[in-house]
Amino acid sequence: MTNFTSNIKTVDQIIEKTRVEVLLKDEIDNYQVAYEINKADIHTTLSSLKKEGWIQLSYLSAIDWPDENKMELIYLLFNWETPVYIQIRSKIDREHPEVASIIQIYPGAKYYEREAHEFFGIHFPGNPDYEKQLILENWDDIPPLRKDFDPRAYSDKKFPSREYPDQFSEKDPKNKKREKLEARDIRANKLRSGGEKQ
Amino acid sequence: MLSTKFTKKDDVVKTETDRKWWEIGDYFRRNSLWMLMYCTGCCAIELPPSMTAAYDMERLGMGPMATPRQADILLVSGYLSPKTLRRLIYTYEQMSEPRYVVALGSCPINGGIYHDSHVVINKLNQYIPVDVYVGGCMPNPESLLNGFVDLMQGIKNKTAMGWKRYHEHYDWYKANQKHSLGELIIHDEFHE
């Protein structure tokens, strides 16, 4: 077990070497560690980590914090030799969320940035086609994964749902079935109570 | 027999023979229904058990078919997002007449558990005519076969006329599709 904790230590030393101001360090488990840094240090940290061996950008996702008026970006890196996931988190302004694209460091980020733009509205100057439509076809509302988007209102607006009539429609209008049931219950109770009148 | 007082002699014979031919055709259509399984949602997992030993679908003369041109039933199994609905309508229009739609699960009925999601439609027969709904959040094979038998009954007494409704109210359906899906045929980078 020892070498796993030492992996986290090696990651710490790497981060200290980069002399980046770490706002928060969160050790999720033996294989995953998260660092929160400022927006300006993203490029330096990512390029230094890539040199150290974290060559795969597994995912780039974003979280919308409306009450703090912040938009948080998370870069998930993975190293195939020493199996440790590193999360680089940084909070950016929510009104005009804009982060320089990391396409030069990780070319794979092209589609992640396009997706982040489509679902959160974050702009990535440097990525040539981040405004293009990727998954949602002909979307005509604010980016759907932002917290202030109300899916129920959109669903009611766009997709008419089925109206159910108030009272239940009677399957057998002549009510014969209901009378038969009531007669049967009366008979059963009479038998149960030895035949005297209820 | 219809009263022949008002309609001309050969008209009656023609409509009568057509109706007779149509009824014979109904017998054949009823007993050999081929399905195009549009496995969009999670209800698709109910189909293999309904084809294998326990609930053999083939004894009703039903079987899976590869393309819409050959299929009679369009089996919509589960929730439909606008993207899948566009493809579904395109495939529905490619099927040969007379065609039927069987909707599995509660999602096509009223959106099911995704009723408040921004990507799932709530009522399928708003866009294409549905002949038989099979309710239940993943209906078991028994209710599935029950639904198919209902469809057969519908064909027999000519209530399963979804495809005729589609022709008569064509613009109503198209208006609904336009409202919910915007443009039906997509031209973008991936469909050059």
Next chain:
Amino acid sequence: MIGILIGIGIAFFGFVLQTSIGGINRKIVGRLQKRHGPRWYQEFIDIFKLLSKRSVCHGWIFDFGVIMALGGIIATAMFMPVTSSIVAFENYDNFFIYVYLLAVGMLGMAMSASGSGNPWASIGVMRALTTMLAYEVPFLIVALTILNLTDYSSLTDIMLYQQAAGNSWFLIALPLGGIVGVLALMGMLGKKPFETYIAPAEIASGPMVEYGGKQLGMLFIMHEITVFIEVSLFVHLFLGGASSIVEFLIKYFIVYTVVNLISNVNGRFKIDQVVVFFYKWPLFMAVTQAIIAIYFGWVI
């Protein structure tokens, strides 16, 4: 004129026979998988349902090809002798007519399939022709041996030769030839191991992808009659034909059921595996059988 009427009768008989036997076989396969198979007349219902539907047409070549395919196959079936006495055209039922008039049916379907404009259909047609190239050569080599031994190329005479006193059926007389005949029959029928051209999973039922109501119905009729021609060709060449209708029906049923059962336990080959398979063992067996039978004259 009488010959043509008898021929049409034989073609119709072939269609009805094969469709019902096909239905029975679907029931047998159902029982094989521990479930009730469909009704025995299910194939009839399928075909008549298809004929009652209104389908799509992609231009005049799409329809002309289907008509030419069905016409070619009906013409081939009209030549086919049922028993050694019932044949439409006396001593004109030459062996090579069947091999080549089938090609007319195949050409008609291939033309209308690639005329439908769907790439699946052209790929399916390409696979069908490649499979035809694969199973045709070994089968014709065995047929060459049979024709050389009997010195007749008309099927009725080959049947009479096998039914004659001293000679045994060619399935027994030419054992290797018989095996190649069965393999080639499975290739011709498009049964499972060689079903690459109707592969529903890979190319959406190959050439039939664009056919709907009546065109698909006519192609189903054509498929049934083609199966009738190929299985009765096998029966006449290898099982000594039949002197009476009952004997023909029994042999026909046994051959088709055996081939169907073999096919239901097999997966599906890739297209170049089919060609490599047929040019390895069946061709080797056919050639050795030919050399043994023609040059050394060892016929059991």
Next chain:
Amino acid sequence: MASIELLLVFLVFASFIAYGLTKLNTFAGSVFTIFSMMFIFVSLAMYGLDLGMDTTVNYLPSIAFEQTYLGAFFALIITFIYLMVSFFHPYFIDTYKYKDTYNFLFILSLVGIIGAFYTGHFINLFFFFELVIWTTMFLIPQGKSEDAAIKYFGFSVAGSMAMLAGIFLIYQEAGTFAINSGLASLTGGSATVVFILFMVAAFAKLGAFPLHIWLPIAHGNAPHPFSPVLSGALVKLGAFIGILGLIKIAPSTPVFEAIDLPIGQYIIALLGSLSIVFGTLMAIKEDDAKKLLAYSSMSHGGYILVAFSMLDGIAFAGGFYHILAHALASAGAFMAIATVARATGTTKIKELGGMIHKMPITYLAYLIAIISMAGIPPMGGFVSKWLIFQAVTDQGLVFVGIAVFFGSVGSFLYVFRPLSAMFLGQEFSEYKDNKEAPLLMLIPTFIIMGLNIYTGVLPSGILNFINNIVVELGYASVTVTTFEVHGTNGILNPGLISLVFAVGIAIAFIIFILLKKSRKVGLMDTYTAGNFVHDEHVFHYSEDFYAPLERLYEKHSHWMTVFYKALAHKVKELGHMCQYLFMSKHMSASILWIVAVIFLVLVGELL
């Protein structure tokens, strides 16, 4: 009583007139060529069929004519192909650099052909043979590449030199230049040597297996209207020489007792079957439609060789019928491709698609031509293939049988490739504006379509004429009644097959008409598993059509070209060695060799 000599003289004058006329106005020149071709064909058909031509010679020096059914048969077919193709000239002539020489050489090559088939004298045969080679050699570079002409000329001259050597050997052995008596009097070793030399000439001209490299290059790059002539007609010259070698020379090689066939004949049959298999495999892989048809002519040349090397009347009848059927079919197919090339400018299969919507008649012409090429019943190809199969099964040749059956099924594959990739499939937008071929070009297509069907339905007329040839060559003729053809072990009634085929189509048509009318839908509205596809090029399956099949023999398909490259390399090395030895710079070496030569001559004198 047309005399052959007058015909030839008329043709020579006609070529000069055509030369002058095309200089003034190309259309008039080409129309004049059509009329001259028509005149020649009519006179040959009228008198040539029953050997009515008079062979007296009064103007031309040292040329003797002799009439045979064999010569008449070949001359008639080739003149017919020339006539059909000449209808194409008015529309194609403007695209060539030397318009007037095209017409001139076209007519002159016909002179060579008719002369070759009507002489009884070897030297005349060789002279007319060379005339044909020279004229066609200058016609081919008018197409796409000069290199094709060089390769064509190289192989043809090699063939004719081999024939010349054979002729001299015969003269030395038998003392006469007459063809029939010369060949008949050969015996023993010289017969086999002459046989081999004639076979080399036949293979070179037919484009059969070992000497086939020039065929696709010459046909592929020849001018569009000339390749039908090249493959339909000129290949038959090789067949003519093959017949001289195979049949007229008494087979002197020891007999192969298992199949009672002389070894020489059996080897030629094997080489013929090799060229069938090789031609089919290369044609399946080919992407250019004209090269594909060239390989098909190579494979059909193999059929002709197999037919004539079996020393049996039925096989010869099959061979002659196949020559006729193949000439018609390949001429029809090449003309259809020429019409498409004229409209679209390319013959590459992967660049074309959906031509049927604009040119339905050309499509029908191509369809009927390939049905005959693949040997499918209602057309002529089936009757000839049936006769050849009768002979192969009767003699029990197993390995030849494999190749013959592989060729017949394989020909169905490669002829279908241009049909489905070029004519059917999606309709390309860039070819939207071109129309059907003009009326003058449609006349030959209709005639050839009619003839293809006629040769398939009623073969008795032609087979009776072929029987005269077979009897003239000294073999048993095929028993032919008005409707039936009696093979060795079976009877074929092509008329009945076509009638029954028509009945079948009538039944299918009735079924089709009775049922509901289907809805008209465009070609792009097809099953795409729900995807939206808008560009028809993506949707047209034409590039390497038989990919799985080609993968199987991809690596081995180039070893013939590799062999010839190595051969060329060796010849160059030999040249360098001689140059080093004899033409070296310093004088002493050359003086040494001169002295050596003088010494040898003296020794020769003294002994």
